[in-house]
Amino acid sequence: MRERLAEQIQLALGRLLVAAGDEGAVPPVAVDSPRQKEHGDFACNSAMVLAKRLKRPPREIATALIEELGDADGLVVRAEVAGPGFVNFWLAGERWQAKLGDLLRAGDRFGKSDAGKNVPVQVEFVSANPTGPLSIGHGRQAILGDCIARLLDNAGYQVTREYYFNNGGRQMRVLGNSVRARYLERLGRAAPPDPEALANEEAAWSDEIGGLPVVFPRDGYQGDYIGEIAQRLIDSDGEALVDEPGEGRFREAAETSLFAEIRGTLESIGIHFDVFYNENSLYDDGKIEETLGVLRETGRVYEEEGAVWFRYSDLGLDRDRVLVKSSGEPTYLLPDIAYHRVKFDRGFATVIDVQGADHKDQGPFVCAAIQALGHDADRIEFVFHEFVTLSRGGKTVKQSTRKATFVTIDELLADVGQDVFRLFMVQRRPESHLDFDVELAEEEDWTKNPAYYLQYAHARTHGIERQAQARGIPMPGADDVEPARLALPEEIDLIKKLGEFPEVALRAAETRAPHHVAYYLREVAGLWSPYVQDKNRHAILSDDAGLTAARLGLTLGVRIVLARGLELLGMSAPERM
RNA sequence: GCCCCGGUAGCUCAGUUGGAUAGAGCGGCUGCCUUCUAAGCAGCGGGUCGCAGGUUCAAGUCCUGCCCGGGGCGCCA
Numbered sequence: 001m002r003e004r005l006a007e008q009i010q011l012a013l014g015r016l017l018v019a020a021g022d023e024g025a026v027p028p029v030a031v032d033s034p035r036q037k038e039h040g041d042f043a044c045n046s047a048m049v050l051a052k053r054l055k056r057p058p059r060e061i062a063t064a065l066i067e068e069l070g071d072a073d074g075l076v077v078r079a080e081v082a083g084p085g086f087v088n089f090w091l092a093g094e095r096w097q098a099k100l101g102d103l104l105r106a107g108d109r110f111g112k113s114d115a116g117k118n119v120p121v122q123v124e125f126v127s128a129n130p131t132g133p134l135s136i137g138h139g140r141q142a143i144l145g146d147c148i149a150r151l152l153d154n155a156g157y158q159v160t161r162e163y164y165f166n167n168g169g170r171q172m173r174v175l176g177n178s179v180r181a182r183y184l185e186r187l188g189r190a191a192p193p194d195p196e197a198l199a200n201e202e203a204a205w206s207d208e209i210g211g212l213p214v215v216f217p218r219d220g221y222q223g224d225y226i227g228e229i230a231q232r233l234i235d236s237d238g239e240a241l242v243d244e245p246g247e248g249r250f251r252e253a254a255e256t257s258l259f260a261e262i263r264g265t266l267e268s269i270g271i272h273f274d275v276f277y278n279e280n281s282l283y284d285d286g287k288i289e290e291t292l293g294v295l296r297e298t299g300r301v302y303e304e305e306g307a308v309w310f311r312y313s314d315l316g317l318d319r320d321r322v323l324v325k326s327s328g329e330p331t332y333l334l335p336d337i338a339y340h341r342v343k344f345d346r347g348f349a350t351v352i353d354v355q356g357a358d359h360k361d362q363g364p365f366v367c368a369a370i371q372a373l374g375h376d377a378d379r380i381e382f383v384f385h386e387f388v389t390l391s392r393g394g395k396t397v398k399q400s401t402r403k404a405t406f407v408t409i410d411e412l413l414a415d416v417g418q419d420v421f422r423l424f425m426v427q428r429r430p431e432s433h434l435d436f437d438v439e440l441a442e443e444e445d446w447t448k449n450p451a452y453y454l455q456y457a458h459a460r461t462h463g464i465e466r467q468a469q470a471r472g473i474p475m476p477g478a479d480d481v482e483p484a485r486l487a488l489p490e491e492i493d494l495i496k497k498l499g500e501f502p503e504v505a506l507r508a509a510e511t512r513a514p515h516h517v518a519y520y521l522r523e524v525a526g527l528w529s530p531y532v533q534d535k536n537r538h539a540i541l542s543d544d545a546g547l548t549a550a551r552l553g554l555t556l557g558v559r560i561v562l563a564r565g566l567e568l569l570g571m572s573a574p575e576r577m
Numbered sequence: 578g579c580c581c582c583g584g585u586a587g588c589u590c591a592g593u594u595g596g597a598u599a600g601a602g603c604g605g606c607u608g609c610c611u612u613c614u615a616a617g618c619a620g621c622g623g624g625u626c627g628c629a630g631g632u633u634c635a636a637g638u639c640c641u642g643c644c645c646g647g648g649g650c651g652c653c654a
Contacts, residue, residue, distance in 0.1 A: 083597045307652050325652040332654050360581055361649050431582055467613045519591060533617050541613060
């Protein structure tokens, strides 16, 4: 409807320009929805845009535009000049009411789009190495990435959800050594380090306590889960691993256990990956070597102090970076570049990397290298999200990664449930800090808990259907609904709001911003719940069969939109609560 | 020191890519209502949109500088 009006305005403006002897191009017409109802259904600012060019006052141009436009091919019932030179348009109520029919006929396809033309897109997210349980920060990323994937899928893209991980490297060795230390400690072969030495980097570290060696690494993983993994090794292998030479066996045990835990956690919040991509495979395939080779061909690779560097300072970045350490081991940067080459080779038109704010600095280095290799780095997109803090009753819950006192997804999920967790994690835009109010999340009153508010609004549509069934009233099909019967202002408002769903979903996909959907659903539920509540003024089930069918049609429309919106957020849409 | 992201109602946050009188939820206050399973409805109060300049017919939105909070600036990932 917006587009059709914009076309008509464009044509009218063209005629006005020609009449004024101006042969230039007609500027793009912006037709937006005013915030205030009194400003009509749509508003256009073209008169103000053209004021300077035509050397006439905007209000005068606006008047001429209304004259020229007429009823815009039957679309407009009323138009007036307002404010500094806006033209406000009112559409006939039937125009809006008719949208309900479209909605009902589309059913659960309503809001789906083919804008993506089936183009393959990859969304990479979480990508945590198996060194510990997933934190709530990972939780935000998991939900954000999954919702972006859902939105893109809804918009007609061919989406691959991918998790990139590394089970080699220094961190994993530290992990293995941490488990090994706990194993030996529990068998009385080693002493745990002095807690103060662990807490304070400056404190003296003793390598021996009470005649036993201290083998725990200084930068080791301190979480309780390390001890639990060690205990399971004791249960299965006894003391057989005491003289195990390296940390390998311990590392493998930790990796297996932690990955199982991570997958379980992801499962519990409804997230499924299409691909788990192991960084090691880039070594096995020779992609690391190959990438280093092509990087050398750019002439920007040099050696210094035994390390291999890439000259980023020539590419507008503030420093050069090491690709291969003097130990001969690549830094994470080289595999990262190789990985992104592979992403393109695999045919993705666009790759979206969802990452935490602590990685913000790294994106440009990957992109610059990819660009230097002749790829189009614009096809790499980053969605960075800020950190999550937990609060309870307005007080922040303290967390520290180092001391392993951070709250895990599993712990939080024990209290709040998947649907609430998901909604709270996508309610904010990614670049905003997220304050997770545990008290509100635990609130069971549906009117207060935002997640239940949405879900109950949906459940109510089923409640009404159950009531209708009890009275022997059939649910109407799309063609049984006479939208003209829905003439109350609150009904028109509701239909208008329902009609916005497709553009909201599409815009959220394009901007990679699922929070728009959350806000939109709140608006729909915020119109619907009071409407249902006020049964005195407009009971849905009445003696008037035609009116009842129309209002049941509206009920079904609300159900479709709420269900589809909740689906985009990965939340369930219960039929009763 | 440099780079990135925030700063909007008491609190947590939206703000349709520059539009009109800046919104929502929670909390506070007043009145009505007693449910198509559920305390909902109407209203009130609440704001120098961090500060100062600039661009524009029009700035919460764009540009510059500063202040505050968070993150980053490793041969860690």
